Amino acid sequence: MTPAVDYALTRPDVDGDNLVLIGMSLGGYLAARAVAFEHRFKAAVFFDGVYDLYESMRKLFPAEAIAAYDAGDRDVCQRIVEEKMQTNTPLKWNMNQGTWSFAVPDAAGILDTSRQYTLRDIVKQIKCACLVMEAESDIFFTGQPERVYDELEAPKTLVRFTAEDGAENHCQSGALSYKDEVVFNWIDATLKL
CATH class of the missing domain: 3.40.50.1820 (Alpha/Beta hydrolase fold, catalytic domain)
Structure with a gap:
């Protein structure tokens, strides 16, 4: 700036x-x-x-995807998110925008990157x-x-x-x-x- x-x-x-x-x-x-x-x-x-931002992202993703992410199972996290995206427009937007903006391949990448975005x-x-x-x-x-x-x-x-x-x-x-x-x-x- x-x-x-x-x-x-x-x-x-x-x-x-x-x-x-x-x-x-x-x-x-x-x-x-x-x-x-x-x-x-x-x-x-x-x-x-x-x-x-990390707190917000955790609330946006399905609870079962967060549980998989917390357990270290990035593939299961992604599969759950992809399934839920079919009927959840905000989640779909978040995934499309998040992977593009942060240049990451998946939901876990969005969560990983969003940890850096805090005013704490x-x-x-x-x-x-x-x-x-x-x-x-x-x-x-x-x-x-x-x-x-x-x-x-x-x-x-x-x-x-x-x-x-x-x-x-x-x-x-x-x-x-x-x-x-x-x-x-x-x-x-x-x-x-």
Whole structure:
């Protein structure tokens, strides 16, 4: 992130005193990690906040596949996941996206790699104001935004999106305009523009 900030600060159309980083989905984790080390951001938005990807992955995979993984039987884990993918769209998406994104061959590879994606030892290094967003029916990161919020020591705001406002799904996908209104109002108030 530092090279991108260095470049942005060379541009006359960038207000270097008011940099904001926004991360969506797994980008909520990546943005939090970035601002933990790059302190020139005045604010950050995590929608949704992700504290520990490995914990989320374990909840997404079928229990019997996790049991096989924990027992060291990677082949059985994969067979179970492939069988369940036929009727579980989120699992199928997770497998397709996860194997591609992490450049791994199987479910066990996704689980292995996801262990590295945690804010556990770095969240307290975040200094900028943070907006942590949570969608009440998020199928991927249930409980993760609250963990990010609870661990943050920087100025922080947690906004919960519900079925009542139509933004209860992953990354507020059912009400993006409303999500944007919340984000931009928070940025305006935080930067006091």
